[in-house]
Amino acid sequence: MITSIGNNGRVMPTPSSTDPLLILSSTLQTAFEAVAGRAGIDPVIRPSEHADAQANGALALAKELGQSPRQVADAVLAQCAGLTDICSSIEVAGPGFLNLVFNNDFLAGLLKQVSDDSRLGIGKVTKRKVVIDYSAPNVAKEMHVGHLRTTVIGDSLVRMLTFVGHDVIRENHIGDWGTPFGMLIEHLLDLGETKAAEHLSLGDLDGFYKQARAKFDGDEAFQDRARSRVVLLQGGDDETRRLWKLLVNLSTQHFNAVYELLGVLLTDNDLMGESAYNDLLPQVITRLDKLGLLQQSDGADVVFPPGYTNREGDPLPLIVQKGQGGFNYATSDLACVIDRIDRLNADLLLYVVGAPQAQHLSMVFDVARMAGWLNEPNEAVHVAFGNVLGSDRKMMKSRSGDPLKFIDLVEEAVTRADESIASKNPNLPEAERKVIAQMVGIGAVKYADLSTDRVRDYVFDWERMLSFDGNTGPYLQYAHARICSIFRRAGIERESVRNITPNLVEPQERELAIKLLAFNAAVIDTIDKYSPHRLCTYIYELATTFTAFYEHCPVLKAEDENIRQSRLALCDLTARVLNQGLALLGIETPEQM
RNA sequence: GCCCUCGUAGCUCAGCUGGAUAGAGCAAUGGACUUCUAAUCCAUCGGUCGCAUGUUCGAAUCAUGCCGAGGGCGCCA
Structure with a gap:
């Protein structure tokens, strides 16, 4: 299955997609184009509170056609006669929206396709060679909460990019020089x-x-x-x-x-510290000089990329060789660009680096472009993240006061998870509990960091991070564990229900189905923005949708065997998506907790 | 002074490729357990989406200007 991404970064629908919204979009596009009398009309399909989906395209098209939006919507509706295998109901509503309700058999068929797919409907994209620079602790310095963000975000991006088919090279740019x-x-x-x-x-x-x-x-x-x-x-x-x-x-x-x-x-194989670029540094200067980009300023060798000014309003230079003759991090970052593009043949460079470095990296990228080292379609992206704040909302700096040591943080999380599991599930043998506590505690720490928009500052809070309620790792793991528990209790193998095409009757079953089919879109969207919190939001919504289903639709006690089988299939697929989704975030899913 | 990021419910956050009445969780209140693990679910309560103007049929979302918070602005990395 191929899901292609257009040059605007958006997902283009393909016939083999299992995303009902994409299928609807490509189908309705034809209807809209017939009404508009030209190609290239976006039906603007969105999830809806009033139906399974809504098409907003008629409102935008009304002006162009000189008709009222409702007239346009009615005309599009007239073109949709052949859509009965996809939609059980299409109607015009409000100022000119098309409200669309999916045909249950259509959804069920897609679910079966996803279930048959070991990739759960996630298509492979056009392969790129991606170098991702993350973690980057300093030699002889403790790793602290600041490193947690780059490490956890970077790790999750690596997993996602690899999964959708990119060739990913991890680089740990440690401060060793x-x-x-x-x-x-x-x-x-x-x-x-x-x-x-x-x-x-x-x-x-x-x-x-x-x-x-x-x-x-x-x-x-x-x-x-x-x-x-x-x-x-x-x-x-x-x-x-x-x-x-x-x-x-x-x-x-x-x-x-x-x-x-x-x-x-990350392993030793991924180490590419600053020292590794040492031999390249003189070349950076000579090459910039040959290109005529190098200038002298206050005794230092500098490049002036346009568009930057200092306090006095004068052009701001990027210093590449200090007055004393030494090199600095700008030099080594430029060497990195050269090395990653020339030696590694990368076409996408990702820098999972804190937001305060934005201007520096922007200047480095600009100079690399001026020098012709970084050209289209190769690109460099600063995957920036906000500061870690304490409960006082002030930046947690390692200098001021007591830095929160990485290792202590993780150990405390695991200890707290262990205590919770022990109190909630006292029958669990200790050895098993220890393993699960590790997954839950570390999952909680990672999820807390990944689940908020990375560009915003992040308030570090023990209570919330380790809370087992709300949008947290443990809640998601618990949803997964409950599904496993159903199968364990009934003595049914998960694989045995995978030949079943579910029958969607109850509203909670339909909701769950639609949410399951949105997995691919969530992953693509997350990668498009390099924002793991988008996947977190999806998984959380899936888990809440599942628990609603779990409360309303008895599985093992279902009224007849067909319903029971159908619900078992839904449960199994939900568990697989939860497991895969969390795996893409670097979070493990215990079978019980 | 210039540049960048952020400002959504009491708290922590989603939503921002413009779409109908702005969503979760926590906290508060009231319900549902001889359970498919209640680590859950259901309901109620709670919002001038920082302010203003503009663009548009339509703005939390886009543009501009303010206000507030944080960060960056030549030889640390």
Whole structure:
């Protein structure tokens, strides 16, 4: 099954789609075009509160045709005689809307198609080579809540992009280079390698960093040592490189432990730290110079991309080589663009980086375009996210006060989940409960982060994150667990009901069917905007629609065997979509909780 | 001073490719459990969609200007 995306990023309907709204859209388009007497009319199909769907196209077309919207709607309706296999009812309503009610057999047939499809109706898209830059913790620094966002959002985008058929390259651009390493290496030497290794392997990266920083700030002799150590490091001195590598390895071990605990896909193979681009940096300058883009400003080498100004209203430069001759992050970000496009042949570069970097990245992309390194159809996108705020609504900065350590956060979430499960389901053996608590606790943390619009600031709240009510991970997992429980209790294999075409009678059954068939659209929309919260909203709506069905439509106690079989099929498909949807967010679904 | 993002119910958030009466959850109130796991469901309560003007048949959604919050603005990354 192929769902193609047009160059406007929107989904174009294809006959093989299992999305009833798409099918309706392409079918009604013909009717609208017949009335308009020209091609390219959008019927403007939307979900509706007054019917299963509504077509708003008549209102827009009325002016062009010099008729009233209701006249246009009536004319379109007259063209829809052949639609009876899709819609059981079409009527004109209000100022000129077409209210459409789907034929039950049509919906049931689509459900069967989705059920027969291991991809649950999610089509593959035209393949692109995508490089996604996310997580990016700093060596010898603790991962904190800020890293949580980029890591969790990036991981979920990786899963979705891969699933729809893109070739995805993960890059973890760790901060493993630059001036702080002078002081870090000198501090390592002061402590002694063995003691430093013990210190760092305990995961107390911040303590190590702070000690080094304190010495640097208060001790001039140490400052001198640190500065000359940086020179040695950048000059490629063997012993210095060895010590540097030691620091990097100890840190990445810690990162890997966190990634594994979180169930994030990043591994050592994805490491592409700043140091990896070191050899490319001089080239960036020479190439910009050859292109005539390089200018001198206050002793630094800079490029002036148009459209940026500083406080005084003067053109704002992107500094690519400092007055002292050193490179900075602009240089290395430009090297990244070159490397990702030239060496990796990527055509889409995603940067899951905090919103405060917007101007910097925008300038880097502009300079890359000016230099001809980034051309259509290749594109770079800043997948920006907002700050993590405390309950006081102030930014949670690692500097000020006590930073919330990543690992402590996850452990507390798991502990709380464990306590909840123990109290709600005391018969569950402890070993099983521990496994489930891990899924629930970590799922809660991830879902809390993913379920709000990423560009907005995010209020970090223990209570809400771990609450088992409302739009939370545990609620969704619970809906899934309840379905599994039905099958477990009845001793029925899930696979055994997959040859059944459901019979949709009750309103809750129809609602559930329509929601299930919207999965593909939700995933495509989520990817189109790089906004996981859209998928979260869909899954939450699916779960609430399911629980309404669950309350109103008895499954195992259904009045006859056909209804029972039909409802079992609906349950199974719902569980599969919940499971797949949450999997695309990087969240696991326990079978009981 | 300039630029960017955000402003929706008491709280936390959806909705923003313009469509009918703006939706959830939490909190508050009232119901439904010898259960297909009540970690749930149903109902009630709660909103000048920051303000104003404009575009349009139609604006929470688009444009412009204000107000408020946060962020960014030359050698940290």
